[in-house]
Amino acid sequence: MSGDILDNKGSGDAGWQWPAIHPEGRKYGLVVAAFSLVAALLAWETIAWPLGFLTLGVLAFFRDPERIVPQDENAIVSPADGHVSLISQVAPPLELSMSDAAGNPGLGEGPVTRISIFMSVFDVHINRTPIGGIVTRLIYVPGKFLNADLDKASEENERQHILVSRPDGLQVGFTQIAGLVARRIVPFVKQGDLVAVGQRVGLIRFGSRVDVYLPAGTEPGVILGQKIVAGETVLARVGEGKLIEGFAQ
Template sequence: MAGNMLDNRGGGDGGWSFPAIHPEGRRFGLIAIAISLAVLLVLDWELLGWPMLALSAGVFAFFRDPERAVPQGSDLLLSPADGRITQIAEVEWPRELAAVPGLATGPVWRVSIFMSVFDVHINRAPIAGSLRDMIYMPGEFANADLDKASERNERQHMIIERGDGTVVALTQIAGLIARRIVPFVKNGDILAAGQRIGLIRFGSRVDVYLPAGTQPAVLMGQKTVAGETVLAHIGQSRLIEGIAL
């Protein structure tokens, strides 16, 4: 129900419903349906038309935009993307970020989240703060799961600074199928943790660079939910272990 408030005391309607479709995707879905119906009804190519119609439903599903329960805490660094963690490594800064004031010097922890075409593709702010800078870099469209994609693929960096000076950088990376990075925000915007900040069309990757003195609180292969999964506790460094089932 539109406008219905949910809370942790049992208030609101918890029934299942179709998630909202982000406006960015509605036109793509309608275009896909129109082409499918033309193939099916005008050209009478049923063998092709029915699969295309099913694919049209997939286009709408790609742009789904479910609500999220954003955890509260000044030390929390949240996942900006739905997907699977495919890389956790100490790395040097990308060349375009190496000289940005306020970022930690030397190697930093980078957590990479790969988004398949089946994941929600709305990206969200990992922390609350001011969007200090956005840096767009043209590049290739290689497989976003490769390590070299961080420096070769088309990408967009976002640098978010909290009131206490803590800075978190994230990078939206285009891939083989993803051909456009769409921001919802601009330089100087004040962001809330978990706020929608953009999307990458049709499968790709997001890198998160952790602040100094902070280590990941997630594991390789773990599934993440944008705006809900805690990637790290800012200022905390401790070993995290899990069991592969």
């Protein structure tokens, strides 16, 4: 199904398929599987069975399913699977707000809406770009490994800032944040790369969070606590905003 065009008129061919395992996870799966096999050959069943289940867990963590990405120039799609843990008005981090050494503008210092998406170990951890354009900024910042659900994790945890700019001047910044268990952020792109909306840009290993900074004048199209899907859920539409309410039930 990868690369196929599907629409709301029934065009295209869609069907269920086993999700691929990202290459980053295959080596870990093979290592754990090897230990499980050795334990089984030595008749250490109390070790072999847990290692076997751990192998399946590692492979599931690194699953990389295809996503149907909306082709709408006003849509800002979710960069991560998970649930919306925070929605707040904040100033963007300095790495995204300031102009760079070449004079290219950042997001500015004024407050914008930040949507924080928490990913548990059960979510897909491949991250995608919210809009298409050029990666004009990619900045890694070492830090702590606090619980990613905490608000201060945005400023204190290990993180990687990414700024994507469209030819029409629209910019969306987002930050991959390592969490209590996550210990490595793996980029798939570099500064200067051209990316399509919903394209894979990196992953965070073993539980984490992604913050998205919406353009000024754009309000969230999702609700606090909502479950969202990377590359498919529309977080917001440029220049649009209205109150959206929901009931937990």
